[in-house]
Amino acid sequence: MIVPVGAVLGLSAILFGIGVFGFLARRNIILMLVSVEVMLNAVNLSLAGFSRHLDDPRGQILALFVIAVAAAEAGIGLGLVIALNRNRPGAGVADLTELKW
Amino acid sequence: MNSATLSDLSVLVPELILVGTVLVLLLLARRIQTAPVAAVMSLIAAVAAGVTAGMAVVSGPQIGFGGMVTVDGYSRFFKVLIAATLALAVLLSVRRSNEEQAPRAEYHALLLLASTGMMLAGSALDLLVLYLALELMTLCAYVLVGIHVERPWANEAAIKYFLLGSFASALLLYGMSLTYGVTGSTGFADIAAALFGRGLETDPILLVAIGLIASGLAFKIAAVPFHAWAPDAYQGASAPVAAFLAAGSKAAGLAALGRIGVVAFESEAHAMSAVLAGLAVLSILLGSIVALSQTDMKRLLAYSSIAHAGYALLGLTAGTPDGASATMTYAFFYVFMTLGAFGVVIALGERGESLDGYRGLAAQRPGMALVMLLFLLALTGIPPTAGFSAKFVVILSAVRAGYVPLAVLAVVCSVVSAFIYMRVAVLMYMREPREAVPPAFPVAVSAALVVAALVTVIGGVLPGSLSSWAVSP
Numbered sequence: 001m002i003v004p005v006g007a008v009l010g011l012s013a014i015l016f017g018i019g020v021f022g023f024l025a026r027r028n029i030i031l032m033l034v035s036v037e038v039m040l041n042a043v044n045l046s047l048a049g050f051s052r053h054l055d056d057p058r059g060q061i062l063a064l065f066v067i068a069v070a071a072a073e074a075g076i077g078l079g080l081v082i083a084l085n086r087n088r089p090g091a092g093v094a095d096l097t098e099l100k101w
Numbered sequence: 102m103n104s105a106t107l108s109d110l111s112v113l114v115p116e117l118i119l120v121g122t123v124l125v126l127l128l129l130a131r132r133i134q135t136a137p138v139a140a141v142m143s144l145i146a147a148v149a150a151g152v153t154a155g156m157a158v159v160s161g162p163q164i165g166f167g168g169m170v171t172v173d174g175y176s177r178f179f180k181v182l183i184a185a186t187l188a189l190a191v192l193l194s195v196r197r198s199n200e201e202q203a204p205r206a207e208y209h210a211l212l213l214l215a216s217t218g219m220m221l222a223g224s225a226l227d228l229l230v231l232y233l234a235l236e237l238m239t240l241c242a243y244v245l246v247g248i249h250v251e252r253p254w255a256n257e258a259a260i261k262y263f264l265l266g267s268f269a270s271a272l273l274l275y276g277m278s279l280t281y282g283v284t285g286s287t288g289f290a291d292i293a294a295a296l297f298g299r300g301l302e303t304d305p306i307l308l309v310a311i312g313l314i315a316s317g318l319a320f321k322i323a324a325v326p327f328h329a330w331a332p333d334a335y336q337g338a339s340a341p342v343a344a345f346l347a348a349g350s351k352a353a354g355l356a357a358l359g360r361i362g363v364v365a366f367e368s369e370a371h372a373m374s375a376v377l378a379g380l381a382v383l384s385i386l387l388g389s390i391v392a393l394s395q396t397d398m399k400r401l402l403a404y405s406s407i408a409h410a411g412y413a414l415l416g417l418t419a420g421t422p423d424g425a426s427a428t429m430t431y432a433f434f435y436v437f438m439t440l441g442a443f444g445v446v447i448a449l450g451e452r453g454e455s456l457d458g459y460r461g462l463a464a465q466r467p468g469m470a471l472v473m474l475l476f477l478l479a480l481t482g483i484p485p486t487a488g489f490s491a492k493f494v495v496i497l498s499a500v501r502a503g504y505v506p507l508a509v510l511a512v513v514c515s516v517v518s519a520f521i522y523m524r525v526a527v528l529m530y531m532r533e534p535r536e537a538v539p540p541a542f543p544v545a546v547s548a549a550l551v552v553a554a555l556v557t558v559i560g561g562v563l564p565g566s567l568s569s570w571a572v573s574p
Contacts, residue, residue: 016275023268036264036267036268036271039268039271039275040271043271043274043278046282047281054285058229059278061229062278065229065232065233066274073236073240076243076244079244080260081260083247083250083256084260087253088253088256
């Protein structure tokens with residue numbers, strides 16, 4: 001069965017919305033990072049959907065690059081969280097109050 | 102598709118020089134951790150990259166890698182500008198011997214890699230390359246901000262920058278994906294051709310895509326409402342990193358916005374300029390007003406950089422090649438003004454970080470106070486400094502594009518901002534010093550300050566000196 005492109009794009013838009021909501025609503029750094037990953041996966045889904053719809057491989061290539069860069073991004077993000085934890089345990093954004101206005 | 106040839110690689114010579122130096126630095130990292138070799142190597146690489154970039158294109162634009170990257174007047178301008186930013190940032194990073202050091206080889210390697218990304222952003226002709234270039238820049242910048250892992254405030258700044266930055270790049274990517282879906286292409290020229298053929302009716306999905314792409318790029322230049330990272334990142338990072346980010350990240354973001362706006366979304370110029378005008382108004386207003394209440398010098402310069410992002414966007418709102426070249430002029434002069442102002446902050450060390458540290462500086466170190474005054478006048482936009490000629494061209498292009506209220510607002514806010522910068526000047530010249538005379542600063546920092554001051558003065562005296570260089574895409 002071929003999934004219609006509209007359904008793929010709708011799913012990707014919903015997923016992206018969930019990611020945005022999660023990023024704005026969560027107060028834990030790790031969960032915010034996970035929300036960004038959800039957003040990136042929504043992008044990948046839409047790229048693959050468009051690629052299939054347009055019968056053009058570029059979208060899927062772009063998605064592969066996005067996956068690779070997202071991995072690097074997650075690596076840096078977790079590294080920063082570990083560095084913060086060494087100095088001050090806890091992974092809540094509420095603790096990040098040293099720099100203000 | 103045929104494989105990459107030597108002529109493809111010749112398009113990327115400046116970037117290859119920087120990446121080659123990075124590899125050497127990382128290979129030698131353990132041996133050169135305590136010696137100033139890393140700084141010398143980075144400086145040589147930056148100068149070499151700048152010279153090769155400046156000498157490129159004698160005979161028309163060149164395209165490489167199947168139309169993915171190009172060398173033309175536009176990319177040459179930004180490559181030279183970013184090489185200059187890198188060279189000055191390397192000079193400013195030379196510290197006094199008694200100060201604690203970040204790991205030097207890694208620090209310089211990250212600076213060079215971030216600059217590589219910035220250079221690529223100016224020459225990208227494809228959404229994929231643009232995305233990779235901007236990610237290369239920001240991923241290195243996150244680490245640079247947090248490179249002092251033992252300082253809690255640096256960790257905090259890096260995490261805030263990272264979270265907002267990755268959110269913004271997800272927005273940018275979704276915009277790119279929608280653009281690809283609507284136009285069936287990722288190359289800027291093909292996107293423009295596909296949109297041109299559609300006629301006047303605008304797809305709502307395309308409007309969303311333009312909005313998302315503009316938001317993602319507005320984050321890189323710290324335009325309101327995507328500015329929240331800048332004050333925290335600048336304050337938490339060490340001052341040379343903050344200077345590098347304020348100058349380089351802004352130049353790269355403007356380069357990308359300019360090329361996308363003028364080439365890819367040419368036929369959607371009205372939508373693009375509406376978004377950019379909104380960003381410009383908010384940035385100028387918020388940057389000028391919030392800067393009034395700052396007591397930390399790096400935070401003050403951060404809000405000033407937000408306001409300047411707004412001024413730079415004025416040129417792009419016109420959506421014309423003339424407007425783009427006004428923005429290029431602005432970016433060029435702004436880089437030297439802001440690097441100079443940060444240079445004085447760096448030269449003063451701990452004392453330079455808070456506004457109170459500037460009390461009575463003129464009595465203690467008249468030369469340093471005079472240089473700071475020059476950069477403050479330039480940031481305000483008072484003739485005969487480069488700040489005036491830069492503001493003049495962007496406001497003129499906003500008027501020509503019919504955004505008269507925007508131009509009036511820009512002029513009014515520039516008067517408000519005079520109060521911010523002159524407050525520092527008053528502290529320097531009309532208050533009694535409370536702290537001991539600051540120690541002399543390294544020769545490298547003075548060299549960087551001299552270069553920045555020269556460009557700021559020459560740009561003000563000969564405002565047309567850049568016009569043959571600032572060619573829009």
